[in-house]
Amino acid sequence: MTYLAMFHWGWLLGAFLIGFGMGWIAVVYRGRSVSRVWIQRLSVIAAVIVGIAIAKVVPGRFGYWLDLGLALFGFYLVGCAIGSWLRDIVVVRQQTRVT
């Protein structure tokens, strides 16, 4: 994993920044939300895919691409979480100042 992180740090940083931007927007975004049921279903699918990756079931290049996708997705989620959290802090401060 350390090797992957070192080798792909640029791509992972990109995934993190996309996530950070998405998280930043999501706090004030008025668009459609994914329903709770779908989030649960997608979480299960994600867990299964992680399981497949850990079990090293998919061979060769496809296996590598799966690992790469999951790593990017992980960094994306972390970026989203940090982005949303920071934006939430900013929004709360603004609301406090208005009131």
Next chain:
Amino acid sequence: MHGFYRWSAKWWPGLIPLAILWVVAAWVSTIPLETDLTARSTAALKNTILDKSQITVAGRDVSFSAEAFSEDGRRSAVSSVEATPGVRLVNDETRLVAEAKPFVWVAERDNVRVTLWGTAPLPASRARIVEAARAALSGTEVSDRMGLKRGAPPRFDAAAVLLLDQVAKLKEGKAVISDTNVSLSGMARDLGGREAIAAALKNLPEGFTVAANDIKAPPYVFQANKDPVTNTLTLSGYVPDNNVHAALASAAGRKFGNEKIVDNLKASIGAPGGFAAAVTTALGALSRLSTGTLVVSDREVKLSGDALYEVAADQIRASLARELPQGWQAKAEVSVKPAAAPVDASVCQQLFAQNLTKGRIRFEPSSASINVDSAGLLDRLVEIAMRCPNVRVEIAGHTDGDGDAAFNQSLSEKRALAVEEYLVKAGLPADRFSTIGYGSTQPIATNDTDEGKLQNRRIEFVVRQAP
């Protein structure tokens, strides 16, 4: 926490650029990643001993095929690749190198090159053997066609290197190791090469045995040529050592009292057993010829030339085959010299005197047995006697002054008789000869010195006109 859950429900639009990023990253990074992992895996195997090692990387999975020389080595190699950072899976396609039974190795030499066949146990052994071949056979092309297999006997390398040194002594031939059996065949480059190789094979590493040593050597040649025109005996070719050289030169001096001896002999090892005895016998036969050539090649004695008379030719043919050491072969192509023109009594006497002055009829000490070295001289005396058929010859025996006078008298008579007997056996009529012994009563030199005594011990031929 509730807010966090609410926000995450709106993170999905970012998945679209993420997916694009994923595709681009996969597109761009796959080949460099595979190249990097190939290099790292190969580097991890740097210190392992493998044959036909091949690494193919697909994504992060390594397909590793190789032939290892031991099970431990095989496992260690696979572990090294598995431990390479970044490698996800190793498809282990390694196996052990095949075992050769019997384990055969061949070094074959022809006029142009040395070819190494068969199998070596390890790449390092193979390299060492090729290097040893280049060192031992500098200037000769070395063609390496060895494979690698398990099952070599212990100390194989040392045996192979020793054999390469022997192959260097061959003109052509081969050395073979089959398990612990060593066999050699071919033709040695030099005289003595066969013996040098046989001696070196005694130093084979422990456990190895010589199954066959069929090395042949160039023929060991000794030649002697008797030329009556220049009155010389020319010796050429080889003798085993200086002692044999001296012994043969001395024998030639005794047997060829009349001829000047030109000695071109060289010393070399490689002589067949019984060489000195065989050559001495053959020189004796040559000394009885008027003109002739003796060629001793290995264990074959070839004598050609002209005997002085018919009976001598028969005797030479028979005695040469009989007197050679066991295992030797004789080829005598002896003809008879045309009879020389008859001469009168005075010339006959002159010829007898000339021959008996230059050479002496030798006897065994205190005995009437004629020494074999005198056969050549006696044959010449027979020939002279044949040239003057109408004369009678008195054969007179003399001794030196040593010892009892009666014994000397008797000895001189017996010696004169022995000479007469030789002449009669040669085909001359017995009634042409008479014998007389003078003991030590007619010395021609002082009996106080060895040289004087030697001159006094003599046989004289006195020609008397037939009545």
